[in-house]
Amino acid sequence: MAIRVMLFDERGRLAAQGNEDLLARFHDQGGFAWIDICGAQSQIEAAALGPFGLNPLAHRDAQRQRHPAKYEAFQDHVFLLMHELTREAVHDRISRHQLGIFASGSFLITRHDLPSESVEKYWDQTAGQQQLPRGGIGQLCYFLLRGLADRYLPLMYDIEQRLGEIEDEIFESTSDDLLSELINYNSQLKKARRAYVYQHGVIQELMGGHDHALLAFDEHELTDLYEHFERLASMANLYQELTSDLINGFISVSAHRTNNIMKLLTIVTAIFLPLSLIAGIYGMNFENMPELRWRYGYFGVLAFMLVFVAGGLAWIRHKKWL
Incomplete structure (x- = not known):
């Protein structure tokens, strides 16, 4: 009504x-x-x-x-x-x-x-x-x-x-x-x-x-x-x-969560960028590259990469960035 x-x-x-x-x-x-x-x-x-x-x-x-x-x-x-x-x-x-x-x-x-x-x-x-x-x-x-x-x-x-x-x-x-x-x-x-x-x-x-x-x-x-x-x-x-x-x-x-993600990505980039550089150098097809004919060159480069990664992670933990 x-x-x-x-x-x-x-x-x-x-x-x-x-x-x-x-x-x-x-x-x-x-x-x-x-x-x-x-x-x-x-x-x-x-x-x-x-x-x-x-x-x-x-x-x-x-x-x-x-x-x-x-x-x-x-x-x-x-x-x-x-x-x-x-x-x-x-x-x-x-x-x-x-x-x-x-x-x-x-x-x-x-x-x-x-x-x-x-x-x-x-x-x-x-x-x-x-x-x-x-x-x-x-x-x-x-x-x-x-x-x-x-x-x-x-x-x-x-x-x-x-x-x-x-x-x-x-x-x-x-x-x-x-x-x-x-x-x-x-x-x-x-x-x-x-x-x-x-x-x-x-x-x-x-x-x-x-x-x-x-x-x-x-x-x-x-x-x-x-x-x-x-x-x-x-x-x-x-x-x-x-x-x-x-x-x-x-x-x-x-923002704090994003900063942590960005920090992690930056650390990964900082460690693997030199490895990419090494892989890029030895990926070139020049004939006169001394290490190409070295018997242990492949294993030596891999060992150097592993040592570099381990050393980088140890340095980062020492600085308490992670």
């Missing part, structure tokens, strides 16, 4: 549940309402939300595909634009979508283009309990914010675990797949950190003003939410630095 509605009486008890047709009843009788909009057509959405008098610029921001998290307070409602993980999000692909929240003392409007895990969770919970939370719309709004924040933490723990595994694999792996994975994590964490910082700022603004009194937010709950996003931003920053260190470490290990 693109638009679904829950109506509550003045005591917060669930009175009706259905589609946008219930909105006329809300405007006539009052009480409380939760309107959830998921991917509705613009005309239908505009017709349903028109009577609520939402700020058109804020509504336009909520409809945009990409916009930084923000908070705005108006005379009779507040607007929160948050970033929530999609259902497909995993630790190596931190995909997000926007969740727009318009809230006042009597209504809550959640607007999103993709399915929202937080909205689904508390929609079902509210429908099952047949009433609003004790704190009303403000409490419900907090639950949604906390729900989307809580989904980030397990994902960050997964990233931490994987980075620890990569740290152990760096010295054993000879493939560039680890480097590609680290570069991906670096990019994902950079974007995630920006999202956390923006949302951390949203909660900070909400705490710093007096507008949150409109929804009767609990200051302790807001403080807890603020600290949660602060921790997420700190973790993203820490893991991004760790990822950068691992990238540099992988490159250093690869």
